[in-house]
Amino acid sequence: MGDPLGMACSHALASGMGGMRSAGDLVGRLQMTRGMRLQDAKAYVAGRLGVAIADLADPIVMHDVRRDLGLGRIPVQDLTYPAHAGGIEAKFRIAEVLGIPINSVDRFRECAGLGVAAPRQRRSGAS
């Protein structure tokens, strides 16, 4: 929210990990859904990806890692990836690579009837 250059861009360039340009979304996912502190989350992601912690915010290193592991990349004009994992497809891979459940992936699997999904955490009384 707010002027994107003065807020979002400025913070992203001054201190952010870079999101999907690097591994910011993966570290952020562990913070958001597992409550992991920054250094723990970085170490966990680096270990699962087989890279150094210093590489996590490096877009050159992470572009290749994301390509090799199918974790999704950002299409940029003449570089598009229609035959590779994107969107929910990439999140299936992320769940597997990071070894964590992802709610939207579990929902997709359940709604599409793809095998046996992990038992869902439903609110009590929900049908």
Next chain:
Amino acid sequence: MEHRVRTRLGDGSSTRMTRAEIRADLIAGSEIGARRAKAPPLEDHEIGHLVDIFTSEARFSAVDMGAEVVLSFDGSGNLDAGTRVDELVGYQNHLGADTLELYAIDYSYKAVKTILTFEAQTMKNAQFGLIAPLQYGAMPDLGRYSMPDGPIPNWAELLPQGRIAEAREAQVEAIEHAVADMVYVADGMWEAGADGMDFDTAGAAGDGDLLAALTAVEKIRGRYPGYGIELGMASECTLGMHGELTYRGERLAGMWPKDQLRMAQAAGATIFGPAVNVNTTKSVAWNVARACTLIKPCMEIAEIPVHPNVGMGVGGVPMSPYPPVDATSRVSRALVDILGCDGL
């Protein structure tokens, strides 16, 4: 004549200050924060680092390579281009967002409740195409439950009349409604595939507002162990609109960031966002030193990620819809460097 560096005030306007004046502002900001929250002031080497950041002539300032943190981007998008899902894609693909947040322009769970089916469908559609983690966010917004917007007698009108008991009773009744609405929305969003929920500006209507948020967080955590829950605060000190409300035996009124964090952790939040409001008449340096002093005690006890709020008018970022890049970047760097926080 001593050189004067171009810097900013809390309203974003530019000013010129000497190195000595900037140092004095940093010390003053830290000391006033320390006195208010009974926290230690910043140490000499921390003040020295902030002096270096704020006396630099550079247009932009940034953390060291390797020291990057996670940015949670509450309220992703400005609702000015395409659909909300388009804007989320833009934040993910163009702005380097580490996490995303879907939100409605009426940023209140009471309002969202009435359009939950539409919001949940939008969440589901967004989850198909996005890769970065996506939460849903709004405010607990306890004041909305009071008359004339809601069904409860208005405690802000009762208090000036001296009807203290009735004002307190009204807030307790409003809390029940707010908790029910927040849990209801969280249920719907979980079923739609959301990665998390954000309870933003908790405590905006005082200790009752914060108690409603904490109670909702606790209930949601009990139902969904894997749900992300961000609790972002409205201000550095919780106002005692009720004054006697407690959570797990501790009075909420008058709590500063460290105690707010303890409550968030106890309730089951996965990310805590302390908020320190900006004094627009003081320099950005003064505001940053005060924010660092008030938030620093959190870092000593944090078991979950701490993401200080750095939107317009909080954390030291100038109170302007168009914050200058030189000011925003200095605030961003200063909070990460001094606090060692997990994100912003």
